[in-house]
Amino acid sequence: MSADLVERAMAGDLEAFNELVRRRIDQLYAMARLILRDPERAADATQEALVAAWRDIAGLRDPDRFESWVRRLLINACYQQARRDRRRRHYEGSVVTIDPTTPDPAMVLADRDQVERAFTHLDEQQRALIVLHFYYDLPLAETAASLGLPVGTVKSRLHRTIQRLRTSLDADARAADLAERFA
Amino acid sequence: MIAPPDLQRRLSAFLDDEMSVAAPERLVSDALTATARTVRRPAWRIPERWIPMPVTLRLAIVPRALIYLLILSILLAMLAAGGLVVGSLQRAVSPAPPTGVARNGLIAYSDLGDIWLVDERGEQRQQLTSGPDMDFTGAWSPDGTTLAYWSIVGYDGDPANESQRWSQGTSGNKLALRLISIDDPEPRTLASVSSTPYQAGQRFRLVTSTAIHRLRASCARGGWARSATAQHRRP
Numbered sequence: 092m093s094a095d096l097v098e099r100a101m102a103g104d105l106e107a108f109n110e111l112v113r114r115r116i117d118q119l120y121a122m123a124r125l126i127l128r129d130p131e132r133a134a135d136a137t138q139e140a141l142v143a144a145w146r147d148i149a150g151l152r153d154p155d156r157f158e159s160w161v162r163r164l165l166i167n168a169c170y171q172q173a174r175r176d177r178r179r180r181h182y183e184g185s186v187v188t189i190d191p192t193t194p195d196p197a198m199v200l201a202d203r204d205q206v207e208r209a210f211t212h213l214d215e216q217q218r219a220l221i222v223l224h225f226y227y228d229l230p231l232a233e234t235a236a237s238l239g240l241p242v243g244t245v246k247s248r249l250h251r252t253i254q255r256l257r258t259s260l261d262a263d264a265r266a267a268d269l270a271e272r273f274a
Numbered sequence: 275m276i277a278p279p280d281l282q283r284r285l286s287a288f289l290d291d292e293m294s295v296a297a298p299e300r301l302v303s304d305a306l307t308a309t310a311r312t313v314r315r316p317a318w319r320i321p322e323r324w325i326p327m328p329v330t331l332r333l334a335i336v337p338r339a340l341i342y343l344l345i346l347s348i349l350l351a352m353l354a355a356g357g358l359v360v361g362s363l364q365r366a367v368s369p370a371p372p373t374g375v376a377r378n379g380l381i382a383y384s385d386l387g388d389i390w391l392v393d394e395r396g397e398q399r400q401q402l403t404s405g406p407d408m409d410f411t412g413a414w415s416p417d418g419t420t421l422a423y424w425s426i427v428g429y430d431g432d433p434a435n436e437s438q439r440w441s442q443g444t445s446g447n448k449l450a451l452r453l454i455s456i457d458d459p460e461p462r463t464l465a466s467v468s469s470t471p472y473q474a475g476q477r478f479r480l481v482t483s484t485a486i487h488r489l490r491a492s493c494a495r496g497g498w499a500r501s502a503t504a505q506h507r508r509p
């Protein structure tokens with residue numbers, strides 16, 4: 092039971108915490124990589140968040156809030172990583188596994204690239220917002236709590252982020268259309 | 275804010291794909307090693323230690339004028355209490371002497387502008403003061419040897435005119451405090467005041483170096499000062 096592990100970790104059981112780490116680290120790392128768009132910095136941020144979680148877990152008031160609490164630690168660690176090296180920006184191009192049952196793998200790949208480019212144009216806070224709201228399906232209030240922001244601020248930021256995504260996707264689509272036309 | 279369905283679908287596909295990435299093995303081992311070396315912070319505790327410190331209480335709501343009024347009331351109450359204590363001490367030290375009985379048991383009274391002595395049976399009537407001044411009853415000293423009394427110097431013999439002049443402040447006469455001893459019937463003037471308009475209850479306080487003779491003059495409305503009392507007190 093995850094709650095049992097959390098309670099044991101709160102009591103100082105390192106093995107229980109390690110088990111929690113093994114269960115959550117993939118998702119935490121993936122989230123950090125989405126926000127930072129850099130595997131090395133994502134690994135650093137994940138490790139920082141886990142260390143902070145072990146250091147402060149005794150002060151966690153509600154064991155059921157462990158998931159969201161670690162997520163918030165990770166988001167803060169990502170923000171710190173982003174602040175540390177704003178100049179170092181190299182983006183990862185991931186290898187996508189194409190499902191052979193998909194009608195047109197080339198179209199799927201192109202579409203994914205477009206979304207990825209638009210996503211990369213967002214800043215770290217906007218990416219964290221997208222992950223929390225669209226991947227974890229968190230309502231606005233919970234998203235705001237995870238980001239440590241007022242609900243109104245999250246609402247307006249989400250609106251601007253989606254607008255920016257749409258603008259990037261539209262611009263990318265127009266550029267592809269023009270390239271195809273003049274090819 | 276709801277994203278358009280098309281964008282939401284494409285975004286979800288991208289996020290699902292990205293979130294399926296596994297963490298490197300090295301990260302898992304590094305994270306476990308780092309947490310093993312990290313010292314945990316203690317849990318939240320309710321502070322139980324009381325730190326002594328000076329605290330100044332300020333009444334922010336009470337207006338300053340009210341505070342001044344309160345302080346003034348306290349001071350006045352203290353003064354009144356002090357006066358009561360001093361007054362009771364004086365009375366205890368020097369009880370009020372018999373005002374009408376001399377050492378030899380005679381009673382002083384005023385009649386026809388002079389002071390007379392008489393025994394309790396109304397006999398042995400003898401005149402203590404004489405002369406044109408109007409003398410009226412005072413009080414005996416504690417040892418019963420000396421009488422302090424009022425005397426209007428320059429009295430013309432008409433009580434009605436004199437009363438009117440005194441109440442209007444037009445009398446040229448003086449009101450004198452005099453002492454006379456039963457052993458030496460020569461009056462001695464301690465102090466005197468000029469004619470001024472006075473009212474009922476007005477106090478004349480004449481102080482000498484040997485004793486305080488406190489006399490209270492009273493009069494009926496628009497009439498003559500019908501009685502006066504003198505009280506001997508030790509300084």
